[in-house]
Amino acid sequence: MSAPSLRVRECDLGEIKQRCRAGQLHIDYGAALVRVRSPLDPFARTLQRTYGAFRLPHSAQTECADYHVEVIRPRGPRAFIRPQSQFRIDGIQPFDPFPLTNALPLFEWGVNWCFGQRANQYILLHAGVLAKGERAIIMAAPPGSGKSTLAAAMMLRGFRLLSDEFGVLRPETGDLVAMLKPVALKNQSVEVIRAFSEEAVIGPLFTGTRKGDVAHLAPDDASADAIHHPARPALVIFPSFEAGAALASHRLPGKDAFAHLAFNSFNYHLLGATGFEAVADVVAACPAYQMRYSDLDAAIRHIEMLLDDAEAVAGAQTTEDDG
């Protein structure tokens, strides 16, 4: 076993910039290894802040990257008038350029796009995933339900973050794989999380992106160090934020949980029977709850309780089966 490599924040900024320029910066997200090239120094600086906890992968791992991406400044007149940044994978430009200053949100969106398009060896649920030890909580909800905010808060209260966007299910084992990325906090969430914990490391605020104002919460060291440890699905939560609402949750029948999970997936339609079985296994193994919340700490305490209950039920079932 080789010694752990340096964390990104422990590297000299000059080296990060140099690697970016040379196309030799590799980021290991767990489920994907991305090789980044970018001549944009300010982008390299924001990367260092939001990916600070990530360890630079060993050179043996970087021999083969999953995605080769570039964040560049297009040539031509636009290089001078309202300059832009452009995201490319394998020479393809999947979407329109962003303003030059918004290179980080562009990159984050781009990596999500690559992974969502290509990682069809997995079932990709549209869900945040957090874990206590081996036990994973799948939090699925449509955008705007406060899923990312709750995931960020849970990480700051000691849960391990696997992903705030992708529930990456490995069909062969039924495990959840980490796709650890900085959590994209939108609009009011940025201040909510800043006030929630002093330990929150938040990148610069990008105003006027397609999703409003965005800032990225850096994943913590424990989450970054565990990217290669899969977790077992233990609990499914469908959270919805409602200002001023009292905390309430109710158990969902399996068929409803199945529909919510499957139809909020990026590639369920594409995977046929494999996808069906994997989602059905999750629903069979985990109790699912709809949860309404307004206070983050109360929500987290409730989730911890539901997770303990789920474990007790699972334990009881095993004992019954044994008997």
Place this chain on the structure above:
Amino acid sequence: MTLRRSPVLRQLKMTAKANIPPNAQRSSPMPAPVHITHRSLNTRLPMPAGHHLLPLLSDPAHARQMQLADWDSTLRLARQARVLGMLAHRLQAHESRWRAIPERVRGHLQAAINYGAYRAHLVRMELRDLERALPADLPVILLKGAAYLLQELPLAQGRAPNDVDLLVRRADLDRAEAALKTAGWQMATQSAYDERYYREWSHELPPLRYPNHPLEVDLHHTIAPVTSRTRADDALLFADPRPLPGSRYRVLAPLDQIIHAVIHLFQDSELDGELRGLVDIDALLRTHLRTDGDWQALIERAHHHQASHLLWYALRYCCDWLQTPMPEDLTLDDLAPPTIARAALDWIFTRIGPPRLPETRPTLAQRLATQAGLVRYHRRRMPPALLARHLLHKGWVAVTPSNRQSAQ
């Protein structure tokens, strides 16, 4: 890397009257042999696809020789050439070989297999819908991807078709079109010129699509454009279609499937990034031809369809790049195209046929070859007068802003 040389390759080389020392045939970056009097251009594997992608497509056992670092560019090249899914199936067919492939690489291969299965499923669903729409007494022949799929050819595995190609007799074309339109398929709006181009000079109608369906349907009445140099013999095509068990659809006779793939690649494409066309032909040859007699029959069939020169190119590249097994005593002299045409095609296809890594900028020769491929495509497709007219029209549309709107 040295690859075994087959007797057919020698035959082909003899036909080409190439006077090259045998040991200079393949080795990749070796200096060119000195005593070349008549240069055959197609004597090395094109790079970078020649490092691992072509050897893997020739024989999946090549995977055993590959290190993790080799896969990095190979996966990207295979994706670029749209053969990743096909390659993945071939690698997965052999359990221990599959297990020996690094896990990260297997992830990409499995993803491509899953994606290919999804596309195949879409094709089957579209065919099911088309089956309901088309009159039962109207004979319909499937072409290319859909045909490979319903015949369950090894080639169909992992091959992700972009559209569904149907062939009907010219006499049935109007009826087939009307039936599909009645059932809800629609043609994208075309300019009057494009409409006429398709209907008078092409071999297919403008693409049809059922609203919100992911795949387009191309309705053909023959396999090569009406105005092109190589016109397949329609009477022959329609005389011998093969039924598919349990289906209303038919497919072309095996030899015609090969000839169609050959015409499609070497006449009906711009040759740029078209390695998949060659992989198709290689797989069809390996699947459909069992005996020496089959090979002779293929050569005769090519003569009948006026596609012998095109078949010669196909066999030569299959042999050179994909090591397609061929009978020892196969004589191809009758097929050989004129030297100058051969040199031109070699110059073009070796430069732009195989995939390139996306971040490497095309060389000047590659850019020129791309243009040449385009010119050749148009020259083969239309007689000079018609071509001049076509280019004038397209040029006019391109420079006139008001036309640009309507052309789109």
